[in-house]
Amino acid sequence: MxxxxxxxxxxxxxxxxxxxxxxxxxxxxxxxxxxxxxxxxxxxxxxxxxxxxxxxxxxxxxxxxxxxxxxxxxxxxxxxxxxxxxxxxxxxxxxxxxxxxxxxxxxxxxxxxxxxxxxxxxxxxxxxxxxxxxxxxxxxxxxxxxxxxxxxxxxxxxxxxxxxxxxxxxxxxxxxxxxxxxxxxxxPPEGQPAPTIASVNPASAAAGATVTITGANLSGTSQVRFGSTNATGFDNVSPTQVTAVVPAGNTGSAQITVVHPNGNATVAFERTGA
Missing domain, CATH: 2.30.110 (Pnp Oxidase; Chain A)
Structure with a gap:
């Protein structure tokens, strides 16, 4: 591993x-x-x-x-x-x-x-x-x-x-x-831009699925949350992409929050049952 x-x-x-x-x-x-x-x-x-x-x-x-x-x-x-x-x-x-x-x-x-x-x-x-x-x-x-x-x-x-x-x-x-x-x-330090999110793919998924968050200034992401629950795992792929694994939880709206030292960014997401 x-x-x-x-x-x-x-x-x-x-x-x-x-x-x-x-x-x-x-x-x-x-x-x-x-x-x-x-x-x-x-x-x-x-x-x-x-x-x-x-x-x-x-x-x-x-x-x-x-x-x-x-x-x-x-x-x-x-x-x-x-x-x-x-x-x-x-x-x-x-x-x-x-x-x-x-x-x-x-x-x-x-x-x-x-x-x-x-x-x-x-x-x-x-x-x-x-x-x-x-x-x-x-x-x-x-x-x-x-x-x-x-x-x-x-x-x-x-x-x-x-x-x-x-x-x-x-x-x-x-x-x-x-x-x-x-x-x-x-x-955050002056001159260091905050992250932004343009999209998440897929926009809805069940627990255990991996989603791709696309945006800007994402390098250095320290955590990804779905609603109030931390992602099961996540990876800083590039300055414009972070992948995260959907944690278990209730179905419905589970806004994604990218936690970053220069500020947080959010995007809408729906957690499905299957």
């Missing part, structure tokens, strides 16, 4: 190069989907604050962990997620200035540069916006409108190395995001 190589694309490997994080007061409106997709996005300095530099190993660490076991249904193989989740973002700040400490403690220093700290935390809520820029020019952005500081850890100082402040925010659901936790943008 030949090795499966469909979807391999070294240009899509995300090697971090730079990034930033901005913090707003709770209630500040974040970028719209179209604004966030602009590579030249600029946040309002009157509403967003920058906690400054990160440690070398301190880039944002986003985690999403469902809480509780899925709810099983009577029929085997079917279940419903509880809908509960713990979503957090952790990063290690390198700067130690009043702004950093005020954001992480939810308080302000007085005229003497003094504050009292409650180790039990603060109920103050914030908006968080992160941006990471990768070597290939890819940009990933996340906006979480409803966050609270969970933990603050002053790392042990080491001679000759910046003392880090490790901060973990709890990311809560927000009505601004249809009660989801955060908005997410993946912005």
């Amino acid at each position: 030949a090795p499966i190589t469909g979807g391999f694309n070294l240009d899509s490997v995300a090697i971090p190069m730079s990034g930033n994080l901005a913090v707003s007061d709770f209630g500040v409106t974040g970028p719209t989907p179209s604004e966030g997709a602009d590579p030249e996005l600029s946040l309002s300095p009157g509403e967003w604050r920058l906690p400054g530099l990160w440690k070398e190993d301190g880039a944002p660490d986003w985690t999403e962990e469902p809480d509780g076991d899925a709810i099983p249904l009577y029929q085997d193989g079917y279940s419903i997620p509880t809908g509960l989740a713990t979503v957090e973002v952790t990063l290690i700040l390198a700067q130690s200035d009043p702004l950093v400490h005020e954001i992480t403690r939810g308080k302000k220093f007085d005229e003497n540069g003094y504050m009292t700290v409650d180790g039990g935390g603060s109920s103050k809520r914030y908006g968080i916006f992160t941006e990471e820029i990768f070597k290939n020019g890819l940009i990933e952005r996340k906006w979480a409108p409803n966050c609270t500081v969970k933990t603050v850890k002053l790392q042990k100082g080491e001679k000759g190395s910046p003392r880090g402040i490790e901060v973990t925010w709890t990311v809560n659901r927000s009505a601004l995001l249809n009660n989801d936790h955060y908005g997410f943008w993946v912005i």
Whole structure:
């Protein structure tokens, strides 16, 4: 059997190069989907604050962990997620200035540069916006409108190395995001065109059949979906063609989506019973 190589694309490997994080007061409106997709996005300095530099190993660490076991249904193989989740973002700040400490403690220093700290935390809520820029020019952005500081850890100082402040925010659901936790943008490198689909042949087929998707800029396709189900297998044939095997599923409409680092493309498709 030949090795499966469909979807391999070294240009899509995300090697971090730079990034930033901005913090707003709770209630500040974040970028719209179209604004966030602009590579030249600029946040309002009157509403967003920058906690400054990160440690070398301190880039944002986003985690999403469902809480509780899925709810099983009577029929085997079917279940419903509880809908509960713990979503957090952790990063290690390198700067130690009043702004950093005020954001992480939810308080302000007085005229003497003094504050009292409650180790039990603060109920103050914030908006968080992160941006990471990768070597290939890819940009990933996340906006979480409803966050609270969970933990603050002053790392042990080491001679000759910046003392880090490790901060973990709890990311809560927000009505601004249809009660989801955060908005997410993946912005392809400038100058690299998004894929397009001109046709699929055949336009209807049963599970196990191979279809040919024809279009442009298809090299680097990382996945093919029929409806919400991944193709059983797929192959990048050329920049203009991808073949994919129809997965099992209900008959009827099963729109094909070509997943690509420069954007997705779709085309109508019908899954038949035979």
